[in-house]
Amino acid sequence: EVQLVESGGGLVQPGGSLRLSCAASGFTFDNYEMNWVRQAPGKGLEWLSYISSSGSNIYYADSVKGRFTISRDNAKNSLYLHMHSLRAEDTAVYYCAKKGTVVGTIDYWGQGTLVTVSS
Amino acid sequence: QTVVTQEPSLTVSPGGTVTLTCASSTGAVTSGYFPNWFQQKPGQAPRSLIYSTRNKHSWTPARFSASLLGGKAALTLSGVQPEDEADYYCLLYYGGAQVFGGGTKLTVL
Numbered sequence: 001e002v003q004l005v006e007s008g009g010g011l012v013q014p015g016g017s018l019r020l021s022c023a024a025s026g027f028t029f030d031n032y033e034m035n036w037v038r039q040a041p042g043k044g045l046e047w048l049s050y051i052s053s054s055g056s057n058i059y060y061a062d063s064v065k066g067r068f069t070i071s072r073d074n075a076k077n078s079l080y081l082h083m084h085s086l087r088a089e090d091t092a093v094y095y096c097a098k099k100g101t102v103v104g105t106i107d108y109w110g111q112g113t114l115v116t117v118s119s
Numbered sequence: 120q121t122v123v124t125q126e127p128s129l130t131v132s133p134g135g136t137v138t139l140t141c142a143s144s145t146g147a148v149t150s151g152y153f154p155n156w157f158q159q160k161p162g163q164a165p166r167s168l169i170y171s172t173r174n175k176h177s178w179t180p181a182r183f184s185a186s187l188l189g190g191k192a193a194l195t196l197s198g199v200q201p202e203d204e205a206d207y208y209c210l211l212y213y214g215g216a217q218v219f220g221g222g223t224k225l226t227v228l
Contacts, residue, residue: 037219045210047217095164103153107176111164
C-alpha cells in the first residue's frame with residue numbers, strides 16, 4: 001500500500017524558515033517523480049514544485065521560485081521542501097504527491113501538514 | 120501567467136448527469152496537457168480520479184468519465200450519488216510546470 005506521510009509543519013514567524021518532509025513507503029521511491037502541492041485555508045490547490053526520480057530535474061511555480069527548494073533522499077525514501085523567507089500568504093496545508101508512470105500523472109497524495117506563518 | 124479556469128460551482132440532482140470543464144488561458148486543451156482530475160471532500164486530502172485526459176485509476180468509480188470537449192478538458196459524472204458532493208480540481212501539464220484549475224464545488228441537491 002502506497003503511503004505518503006508529511007511532517008515538519010507548524011507555526012513560523014514571517015521571514016522564517018521551515019523544512020517539510022514526506023516519508024514514502026509501499027512503492028519503489030527512487031523510480032518515481034514527486035511533487036509538492038499546497039492549499040491555503042478555504043482556497044484551491046496550488047502546484048509548487050516537481051522533482052524527477054533522480055533529482056536531476058526540478059521545476060518550481062513562480063510564487064515560490066527562489067524561496068523554496070525541493071530535494072529528495074532516495075536512500076531514505078524521503079522528499080523534502082525547504083522553505084525560506086516565509087510570508088503570511090504561505091500559510092497552507094502542504095501535500096506531497098506521487099507521480100504515476102504516465103507523463104503528467106499524479107496518483108497518490110499524503111494527508112498534508114499545516115504551515116502557519118504568523119507573528 | 121497561465122490560468123486554468125473551471126466553473127466555480129455546479130448543482131446536480133441525485134441520479135443526474137453533470138459535466139465539469141477545464142480551460143487553459145493558452146488556448147485549446149489537448150491531450151498533450153495530460154489533464155488530471157481530482158476530488159476533494161471537506162477535511163480530506165485530494166483523491167486522484169482521472170489521468171492523461173480520460174484514464175481512470177483502479178479506484179475511480181465507473182460513473183466518472185473524462186474527455187476533451189470544445190477545446191477544454193471535461194469530467195462527466197453520470198448517475199450522480201450524494202457522496203459525489205465535493206470540490207473537483209483539474210490539473211494541466213505545461214512541460215515542467217503544472218497548473219491547477221480554481222476548482223468546481225459540486226452540490227448534489
